[in-house]
Amino acid sequence: MENLEKGILYVVATPIGNMGDITLRAIETLKTVNLILCEDTRVTRKLLDRYEIKVSAMSYHQHSKIAKVDEIIERLKNGENMALVTDAGTPGISDPGNMLVEQVVGEEISVVPIPGASAIGALISVAGIDMQKFVFLGFPPHKKGRQTFFKEAIEFKYPVMYYDSPHRLLKNLELLKELGYAKDIIVGRELTKMFEEVVRGSIDEMTEYFSRKEKIKGELVVILS
Template sequence: MGKLYLVPTPIGNLEDITLRAIKTLKEVDCILAEDTRTSGKLLKHFEIDTPLQSHHMHNEHKQVDILVEKLKGGVSFALISDAGTPAISDPGFLLTRACVENDIAVECLPGATAFVPALVNSGLPNDRFVFEGFLPIKKGRRTRLQILAEEKRTMVFYESPHKLLKTLTQFVEYFGADRLVSVSRELTKMYEETIRGTAAEVLEHFTVKPPKGEFVIIVGGKP
C-alpha cells in the first residue's frame, strides 16, 4: 500500500519550506501539483526531479479513483498546491477523504499557510476564530454575510484583488463601519504589508490605493 503526503509549500518566500518537505518531495514516486508550471519552478530551485502530475480543481473529481488504485498498488504521492497547505481553499480534500475511506495512509506535514501569520499579526483576538476562506461569489453570499454579522469570534477570509473593494464595502454594510479589520497582502514577499483599522478606514485606504496581490482579511467578531 502506498501513502499520500500533503506537503505545504512557501506562500512567497522560498526559505519558508521545511527540510522535511524537501526530503519528502524527493522520496515520493510522484508529485501531484495544482499548476505544474508554478510548482516546476519551486522543484527546480531545490533540485527536486520527482515526476510531476497535474491535479487541480477542474480534474480532481476524475482522478480520485485512479489515484486511489495506484496508491493501493504501492505508489506514493505528495500533494502540493501553488502555495501554502493543500486543501485549505485549494485541492486536496477529495483525495484525502478517498484515502481515508480506503484505509490508505495519509500524512500532512506542518508548514506554511497564509491565514496564520495574518491572524496573529492582526492584533485581533486569535484564541477563538472561524476560517471562512473565500465568500460565495454570488449565490448565498448575502445570506452568509447576514449570518456572519452575528459571529462573535474573529473571522478569517481570503480575497482576490479585484473583489477586495466589493468585499470591504459589504463588510461595512453588514458588520458596521466601526468593526475592526486587518488586511494583509503579499505575505512573506517583498511588498508585504498589513493595514489595520475600522472597516470604513480600511475600505478608504484601498479605494485610494488600488489593491494588488493576494489578500487575507481578518475581521473582529461582533462585540
C-alpha cells in the same frame, strides 16, 4: 486493517510567497516520493527546480475527472508514495485537496501531514488581537450567497477570517458597511512577499486606504475582529 504494502499520501505545505519558507522535511519528502500531485505543474515546477527535485509531477485540481482520482488511488494501493501540494500554502484549505484525502482515507491508505506555511497562521501571528478562538470561512461567493455569507460572518462572537481577491475587496468592504459592521478589520496582503503589508483600521479607513491604490494586487487574508 491497513495493508502495509500500500503507499502513503503525504500532504505537503509549500511556500505562500517567499520561496525560502519551506521545511527541510518537506524538501526531503518531495525528493523521495514517486509522484507529486499539484494544482498547476508549471507553478510547482518552479519550486521543484529551486530545490533540485527531479520527481515527476501530475496535475490534480478541482476539475480533475474521477478517472484521475481512481488512477491515483490505484497507484497508491500498488505501493507508490505520493505528495500532494497546492500552488501555495497547505493543501486542503480552500482547495480540492480535502476531497482527494477523503477518498484516500476511505480506501484505508495512510495520509501523513507535512506542515508548513499557511496564510491563515501567518496573519494570526501578527494580528495583535485575541485569536484563541476564531472562525475561518474560506472565500466569499462571487454573486449568489455573497450577502448571506457576510451577514453570517458578522454575527459570530469570535473573530472571522476569510480569503479575498483584489478586485472584490472594496465591494466586500462596502457590503460590510451596508450590513452595519462597525468593528476594526485587519487585512494581510502579499504575505511573505516583497510588498507584504498588514493593514488595520475601521471600514472607512480601510476603504480609503485601498481606494488610493491605483490597482490592488496580490492575495488577501481578512480578519473581522
